[in-house]
Amino acid sequence: MFDEERVRRDFPLLWRKVHAKPLVYLDNASTTQKPQAVIDAITNYYTHHNANIHRGVHQLSDESTQLWNQARAVVAGFFGAEEDELILTRNTTESMNGIAYGWADHNLTKGDVILVSYMDHHSNLVVWQEAAKRTGAKVVFVNLTAEGEVDLHDLKEKLAEGNVKLLTLTYVSNTLGSVCPLQEIITLVDEQAKKGKIKPRIVVDGAQAAGHLPVDFSRLGVDFFSASGHKMLGPMGSGLLLVRKEILESGEMRPYFFGGGMIAAVSVEGTEFSSSLSDRFTPGTPDVASAVGLEAACNYLSALGMEAVLEHDQDLVAYALEQLQQIPEVELVGPLSVGSGSQLRRIGSVAFLYKGVHAHDVAQVLDSEGVAVRSGHHCTMPLHVYNDWVATTRASFQVYNTREEIDALVSALDKVKRIFKV
Amino acid sequence: MQDLYHQQLLEAAENKKNFGELADFDGEATSYNASCGDTVSIRIKLTSNGKQIESVGWTGTGCIISQAAMGQLSDYVVGKQVSDIMAMGAGEILELLALSKIAPGRLRCLLLGLTTIKKILQEKNT
Structure with a gap:
């Protein structure tokens, strides 16, 4: 494992105080802080290289184009994807909308089923509800187990109906922390396909997985993978969508944003789209600075090593589960163990109910102690309703968090007890 | 922190005034605070002149x-x-709660009741 203290020095924001207390930033599932290397990469781009890409023959445009291409290569490589499989977006939500408008609208029809689950983030749910309205397809929910994992038995039954055309999976739940057993589910899907049923396309929401565990898209066996750069140390406004090359090459997925930069030729009669897959889905002037910043984030994580990043995450999650379980007022949600190896059960965060106190009030008191957490629905309203939770408080981790910060969380929870006389 | 969660406020949340459903009412509405899970359902009875x-x-x-x-x-x-x-706004609600200010993130919590009451009254007027 790496040295957390050395890592912390790379993140200038972590040095500041909040309410005269050292900042304990545990809201990483919302967005992470940025290392100096990312901040410098963006500053360096605007200070020395800023120009529009692909459009000029001048030196700066060449440099900017090269930096854009290099950023794309590094980001794709980080996720084990080919450059042609990468569409840079602003965030996971935009990536999901891309799949909906670029793929679902052209491939779904009345009678088709989009299979989602109760743990899916609104970005991986609302888009499908809307796509269903446009196409006539139906959104069906897969149940969860008592510990907040996808109910594989229920999933199998729903796949066996034979009308599932799109299956969306949350790799790591932003509320439950539970890890989706992707390989097991892909095996189930393959078994159904062998029985002559339709093989659904598989979408993975990787927002809480990216930057927490190694991801190799080439071996994942899924069709679409979305993630947010800003949740993996990259800049705000950076996100990505990976699409298997054959889906792009065959035209099964079509452009969904139109304009300059994505065309081969435009005439009065119509337009031929660019044969370059990387251009075809990126109309208009792209956010080169964010791409360069995301590249720096990928390089930063690669230097730490994603196996080591995962090991550090698992240490913190296991420690947080252990500490929080000792507080009688705390009721944890999601799996109570982290698992191991191919049976990883929990990554990145711990969310809980605090007996007698609303999550917002818990978070407000924690903030007064410098501890930043998220409270509320975390964009998973159906999950909260499914479990009859009003709201939960979530502490989520990144490479710079320490066991001492979890201790700070636990002692700040003492103050919650004092103030609300629980 | 005690400034925000002062005794009077804690008591007000504990002993919720007028909590319960009205059987006889002229208008009703339910509102959610989607980001935090707060919800209120309100029923209002107006005087005969409305x-x-x-x-x-x-x-x-x-x-x-x-x-x-x-x-x-x-x-x-x-x-x-x-x-x-x-004509009421956040200032008046803060006064009712004996608070001098509220963080922007809690403004929707503060105003959930007022916006719902206004919604009912507006619907009655139109």
Whole structure:
């Protein structure tokens, strides 16, 4: 494992105080802080290289184009994807909308089923509800187990109906922390396909997985993978969508944003789209600075090593589960163990109910102690309703968090007890 | 922190005034605070000329700010002119709760009750 203290020095924001207390930033599932290397990469781009890409023959445009291409290569490589499989977006939500408008609208029809689950983030749910309205397809929910994992038995039954055309999976739940057993589910899907049923396309929401565990898209066996750069140390406004090359090459997925930069030729009669897959889905002037910043984030994580990043995450999650379980007022949600190896059960965060106190009030008191957490629905309203939770408080981790910060969380929870006389 | 969660506020959230459903009412609405899970359902009975609030009943769950604000507000509005209530804002709710300020992130909690009451009154007027 790496040295957390050395890592912390790379993140200038972590040095500041909040309410005269050292900042304990545990809201990483919302967005992470940025290392100096990312901040410098963006500053360096605007200070020395800023120009529009692909459009000029001048030196700066060449440099900017090269930096854009290099950023794309590094980001794709980080996720084990080919450059042609990468569409840079602003965030996971935009990536999901891309799949909906670029793929679902052209491939779904009345009678088709989009299979989602109760743990899916609104970005991986609302888009499908809307796509269903446009196409006539139906959104069906897969149940969860008592510990907040996808109910594989229920999933199998729903796949066996034979009308599932799109299956969306949350790799790591932003509320439950539970890890989706992707390989097991892909095996189930393959078994159904062998029985002559339709093989659904598989979408993975990787927002809480990216930057927490190694991801190799080439071996994942899924069709679409979305993630947010800003949740993996990259800049705000950076996100990505990976699409298997054959889906792009065959035209099964079509452009969904139109304009300059994505065309081969435009005439009065119509337009031929660019044969370059990387251009075809990126109309208009792209956010080169964010791409360069995301590249720096990928390089930063690669230097730490994603196996080591995962090991550090698992240490913190296991420690947080252990500490929080000792507080009688705390009721944890999601799996109570982290698992191991191919049976990883929990990554990145711990969310809980605090007996007698609303999550917002818990978070407000924690903030007064410098501890930043998220409270509320975390964009998973159906999950909260499914479990009859009003709201939960979530502490989520990144490479710079320490066991001492979890201790700070636990002692700040003492103050919650004092103030609300629980 | 004690400045925000002072005794009076904690008590207001604990002993919610006018909590319960009105059987006889002229208008009703339910609102959610989607980001935090607060919810209030309010029923209002107006005076016969429709210009004043005669009684209010409400149910709901949520954070201390939203619940205390709704409880105090439900008491305050009884007997008040509809036009006066339509003119209320965050400042008046803070006063009802004896608070001097609120963080931007809690503003929606503070205003959940008031916006719901206004919604009911507006619908009655149109």
